[in-house]
Amino acid sequence: MAVQTVIELTYQERLDHLRATKLAHTREKQEIIGSMNHDDWALILPPPDKRKVVQAISTSGMPITDVLIEGYEPESNHPSGGFFGPKAVGRNFRRLLEAHPTYVDPMASLAGGYMVNFNSYRKVGWNPDYQFPELEEPLKKYKLLPGIGATQHFCQDLRIGLELGFGGLLNKIRHYRAVNAPRSADFYDGLEDVVLGLQNWIARTAETCRQMAAEEKNPQLRQNLLEMAEINEKLVNDPPETFREACQWIVWYQMTARMYNGSGSLGRLDVLLTPYYERDSAAGILTDEEAVFHIACLLLRDTAYIQLGGPDASGRDVTNRVSYLVLDAVERLNVPTNVGVSVGKNVDPGLLRRGVEIQFNLKNGMPKFLGVENIAEGFTRNGLGYPIELGRERAYSGCHWFAVPGREYTLNDCVKINFGAVFEVALQEMLADEAAPKSVAELWRRFEHHLRCAVEWTAKALDFHVEHMHKVFPELVLDLLSHGPIERGLDASHYGVEYYNMCVDGAALATVADSFAALEQRIEREGRMTWEELRGYLQSDWAGPDGERARLMMKSIPRYGSGGSLADEYAERITQTFTRLVKEKPTPGGLQMIPGLFSWANTIPMGKELGATPNGRHAGEPISHGANPDPGFRKDGAPSALAVAIARVQPGYGNSAPMQIEFDPGLSKDEGGLEKVASLIAGHVEMGGTQVNMNVMDADKVLEAHRDPSKYPDLIVRVTGFSAYFSSLSPEFRQLVVDRILRER
Numbered sequence: 001m002a003v004q005t006v007i008e009l010t011y012q013e014r015l016d017h018l019r020a021t022k023l024a025h026t027r028e029k030q031e032i033i034g035s036m037n038h039d040d041w042a043l044i045l046p047p048p049d050k051r052k053v054v055q056a057i058s059t060s061g062m063p064i065t066d067v068l069i070e071g072y073e074p075e076s077n078h079p080s081g082g083f084f085g086p087k088a089v090g091r092n093f094r095r096l097l098e099a100h101p102t103y104v105d106p107m108a109s110l111a112g113g114y115m116v117n118f119n120s121y122r123k124v125g126w127n128p129d130y131q132f133p134e135l136e137e138p139l140k141k142y143k144l145l146p147g148i149g150a151t152q153h154f155c156q157d158l159r160i161g162l163e164l165g166f167g168g169l170l171n172k173i174r175h176y177r178a179v180n181a182p183r184s185a186d187f188y189d190g191l192e193d194v195v196l197g198l199q200n201w202i203a204r205t206a207e208t209c210r211q212m213a214a215e216e217k218n219p220q221l222r223q224n225l226l227e228m229a230e231i232n233e234k235l236v237n238d239p240p241e242t243f244r245e246a247c248q249w250i251v252w253y254q255m256t257a258r259m260y261n262g263s264g265s266l267g268r269l270d271v272l273l274t275p276y277y278e279r280d281s282a283a284g285i286l287t288d289e290e291a292v293f294h295i296a297c298l299l300l301r302d303t304a305y306i307q308l309g310g311p312d313a314s315g316r317d318v319t320n321r322v323s324y325l326v327l328d329a330v331e332r333l334n335v336p337t338n339v340g341v342s343v344g345k346n347v348d349p350g351l352l353r354r355g356v357e358i359q360f361n362l363k364n365g366m367p368k369f370l371g372v373e374n375i376a377e378g379f380t381r382n383g384l385g386y387p388i389e390l391g392r393e394r395a396y397s398g399c400h401w402f403a404v405p406g407r408e409y410t411l412n413d414c415v416k417i418n419f420g421a422v423f424e425v426a427l428q429e430m431l432a433d434e435a436a437p438k439s440v441a442e443l444w445r446r447f448e449h450h451l452r453c454a455v456e457w458t459a460k461a462l463d464f465h466v467e468h469m470h471k472v473f474p475e476l477v478l479d480l481l482s483h484g485p486i487e488r489g490l491d492a493s494h495y496g497v498e499y500y501n502m503c504v505d506g507a508a509l510a511t512v513a514d515s516f517a518a519l520e521q522r523i524e525r526e527g528r529m530t531w532e533e534l535r536g537y538l539q540s541d542w543a544g545p546d547g548e549r550a551r552l553m554m555k556s557i558p559r560y561g562s563g564g565s566l567a568d569e570y571a572e573r574i575t576q577t578f579t580r581l582v583k584e585k586p587t588p589g590g591l592q593m594i595p596g597l598f599s600w601a602n603t604i605p606m607g608k609e610l611g612a613t614p615n616g617r618h619a620g621e622p623i624s625h626g627a628n629p630d631p632g633f634r635k636d637g638a639p640s641a642l643a644v645a646i647a648r649v650q651p652g653y654g655n656s657a658p659m660q661i662e663f664d665p666g667l668s669k670d671e672g673g674l675e676k677v678a679s680l681i682a683g684h685v686e687m688g689g690t691q692v693n694m695n696v697m698d699a700d701k702v703l704e705a706h707r708d709p710s711k712y713p714d715l716i717v718r719v720t721g722f723s724a725y726f727s728s729l730s731p732e733f734r735q736l737v738v739d740r741i742l743r744e745r
Contacts, residue, residue: 008220011293014107015333018300021105022335023714026725033065035730037601039303039722040336041258046070046115050101056120066120072099074121082124086474086491090190093118093260093476097197102208104228106221110248110297111205111228114255119262122473125149130468138457142450143421143609145602146461147502150414151473152263154492155397156481157406158272161253162246166202167237169480170195176486184489187474191486194476198256199236206232243276243286247294251301253481258302260477264338265397266304267405269295270323271312277322288325295329303336303723307396309351310342310372313389319348327351330366331358336716336723337366340396343685343692344373349678356678359663359696365718369692370396371656371685378690379654382501382583384592391654399721400598400626400656400691401503406482408499409492411465412655413598413721415458418606419574420508420613420623422450423515427614431535438531440520447512448577455504455581455593462502463589470494501592503655506578507599507606509571510560510624510633514615516574517567518554528553538612541619555616561629561645568645575649575657583653596655597627600720604732622736625720627657631740639663639680647687656690660720662740663696693718695737702726706734 009017025044029036032045032053045051045067052068074092077083083092096118103113126149139146161169170192177188209229216222231245240246250266257263273295280286308326309319319342330337341355355367376391394402401412426446430436470491479485482492490496522528529550537544542551558565575597582595599606607622615630617623624630627646634641639661646659663677681692695718705712709727717726717737726734 009107011289012332015293015296017107018105018297019333019335021107022300026728027713030728032067035733036724036728037719037730037733038724039264039338040716040724040728041264042113042300042302043117044103044113044115046101067116068120069096069099069101069116072096072121078124078127078129080124080128082122082127084127084472085186086190086470086476087186089473090193090476092121094193094197096121096259097201097256100201102201102205104205104208104212104225106212106216106218106225108297108300109224109228109244109294110251110301111209111232112202112248112251112255113301114259116259117262118260125473127468127472130472132461132464135457135461135464138453139461141425142454142457143418143606144454144458144461145414145416145418146458146465147411147415148461148465149469149472150411150465151261152257152265152475152478153398153401153412153414153503154408154410154478155265155267155395155403155405156257156263156478157483158250158253158267158481160406160481160483161239162249162272163239165235165237165239165249166195166199168239170199172486176489180489187489187491190474190476191479194256194260194480198252202232202252203236206236240276243273243280243291244294246273246276247298251298253477254302254304257477261473261475263478264302264304265403266306267395267397268308268310268318269306270308270320270326271318274320274322277325288321291322291325292328292332295326296333299329299333299337299339300335303338305338305340305396305398307340307370307372308342308367309347310344310370311346311376311392313392315346315388315392317347319351323348323351324354327354327358327367331362334362334364334716336364336725338722339367340370340691341367342372343369343681344371345686346373349682352678352682353674356674356681359677359694360674362716363696363698364716365693365695365697365723366716368694368718368721369681369685371688371690372396374650374685374688374690375402375654375656378650378652381653382592382594394654399600400596400658402654402656404499407484407497408501409497410501410503410594411462412503413505413600415462415502415504416507416599416602416606417451417454417458417504417578418507418610418623419451419512419578420606420610422454423447423508423512423613424610426450431531440516440524443519444516451578452581455578458504459587459591459593462591462593463587466494466500466589466591501594501654502587503596504582504593505596505598505655506575507597507602507626508610508623509574509597509627509649510567510630511613511615511617513560513567513571513574514557514630515613516570517559517565518557518614518616521557521566522554534614538614541612542616551616551618554614559615559629559633561633561641563634563641563644568648571645571649575651579651579653582651594653594655595651597649597651597657598721599623599626601733603736625660625736625740628660640683643680643684643689644687647684647689650688650690652688658691658693658721659684659689660693660718660740661695663694664699693721703738706731706738709734
């Protein structure tokens with residue numbers, strides 16, 4: 001009998017298989033769930049026999065399709081049918097983890113995969129016992145996103161878990177339960193249930209690995225399954241000791257955090273993994289090829305937000321071999337990720353160059369670029385005695401934001417003030433007031449007044465959130481790896497951690513800056529339109545025989561970003577005023593607020609709530625994107641003008657105002673294109689920039705994919721702070737990306 005020769009699979013062949021499997025999972029989600037206008041989370045649908053497809057209503061009131069685990073239902077502890085408070089939340093999450101199917105891909109080096117979101121089971125999101133009637137009218141008037149009920153959006157400290165392991169965390173919970181008894185008993189019950197449920201999930205997955213190994217014919221994959229079984233049996237209780245074990249431990253925690261409330265923060269992965277890499281490499285048990293594969297398997301399981309390089313507390317750049325291995329993994333895996341590369345005068349410039357090289361090689365919007373030194377220096381300006389050492393500890397952890405791992409609660413990217421809505425209130429008020437002078441100066445006075453009101457009501461809403469959130473849906477998973485909650489018996493959302501710096505983002509900057517400039521130029525300087533005519537055009541959404549001509553006239557002024565224009569002056573003035581109002585005092589409850597400029601994907605829903613605006617925008621159209629000028633702001637679309645404009649509107653207190661920029665691959669890297677783009681990014685950061693979200697896109701390919709998404713199922717784009725498969729986005733969100741390309745061509 002001939003002996004069959006088994007050819008061992010290379011790591012790249014295994015990665016190719018894993019990528020193909022992910023694409024298959026993505027197609028299945030698209031077919032069943034439909035559009036997904038968010039990060040491409042690595043959620044895998046439950047097996048058909050354990051899957052329940054339901055129709056639900058999203059938080060924005062839109063009908064959605066959701067997938068649940070058949071047979072699991074949460075237990076309510078409230079007449080509304082909801083479940084609230086740490087004990088009920090922890091208990092229900094533990095039951096979900098215990099009911100969660102196991103998932104193992106024998107091609108991967110790390111086991112596990114998550115299949116549902118716990119929030120899908122929260123049919124009543126807010127406890128109706130806690131009402132805020134005094135906030136309802138101003139929140140509606142200014143169309144605020146106040147953050148009430150928002151979850152996560154800060155960063156845990158993974159070092160705590162890597163040092164203790166899940167067994168050590170359980171012992172810590174039980175120790176401080178006894179120390180603080182009888183206070184906080186429900187809180188400790190909730191924390192304990194989270195850990196016990198996770199341990200059950202890991203143990204069952206290890207058992208699945210052994211069962212699959214017993215049936216696996218390929219000796220290479222059988223050995224891999226046995227190794228995964230052994231690793232996960234250990235990690236049920238013990239902390240990781242090797243590089244592979246550390247990656248596996250992080251995967252378990254990250255999947256649990258994502259499943260619990262959508263948390264995607266990892267922080268400084270290269271710093272976290274370096275001790276394990278150095279030990280294993282020195283011991284001869286880890287090659288760089290293996291390390292890249294393990295990191296790729298980690299990235300495959302979730303699109304977590306990761307920072308590479310940048311200064312440590314002392315100012316020394318931490319960029320090292322692992323930083324580059326993570327970038328190698330990003331390139332070789334080629335699925336959506338949210339890795340950020342640090343840029344600055346004291347950061348290894350090779351990291352920036354390698355990041356730009358990957359952008360040109362993959363053309364998928366990865367990685368992004370971080371002005372970490374500007375973030376750190378800005379953080380010290382908050383007037384709270386924050387030293388630069390603390391600012392340097394802030395890690396990139398989300399779409400546009402940073403946080404001190406495990407020590408700072410922020411609600412980053414959850415709180416938005418739509419400048420367009422504030423402007424609309426001011427303009428309508430002035431036009432309706434027969435006694436008021438009609439002038440841009442009067443409009444600005446009213447705009448500033450209403451912006452102050454919007455900031456003050458946002459501050460009161462933040463106080464309300466921090467007062468009640470821990471009794472509604474506490475941060476149990478992030479509490480595990482934060483400094484203070486377990487020790488104090490207090491949730492991170494309710495004074496369990498050290499620092500409370502609440503992010504307040506402004507949105508629609510270009511929409512309002514261009515509107516102010518159009519009014520001053522066309523009405524006051526040139527006399528080509530009257531205030532009464534403007535009122536009619538806005539009310540009719542530029543209808544009538546002269547409506548389109550008037551709209552184009554208002555739109556055709558030199559806009560924000562064109563350089564030295566009236567609109568540029570207004571953009572800076574708006575940002576400076578907003579920053580001053582946010583920083584002039586804390587919330588009534590004493591919380592600090594830090595301004596940023598970022599709209600996330602809210603450009604569409606925020607625009608739908610807004611009537612026509614004097615910059616020529618139609619009613620219901622999206623507002624401008626973050627700190628960016630509107631697409632087509634200059635005929636030449638000069639990237640340098642974009643970089644200068646956004647650098648000049650940075651709030652400067654430790655939250656970012658990202659630059660979103662698109663490049664055509666016709667800018668060849670072989671003809672100096674790579675160096676030009678790297679220089680542009682470095683120059684933007686040197687001028688004060690804090691983050692660059694970038695796409696190198698083949699415009700014709702994207703346009704064809706917009707017409708027929710099935711033609712390019714693997715096309716990845718950076719939509720805003722997050723990356724996603726283009727085919728997973730709704731037509732509206734695909735149009736946002738397309739508009740940026742068309743208007744910049």
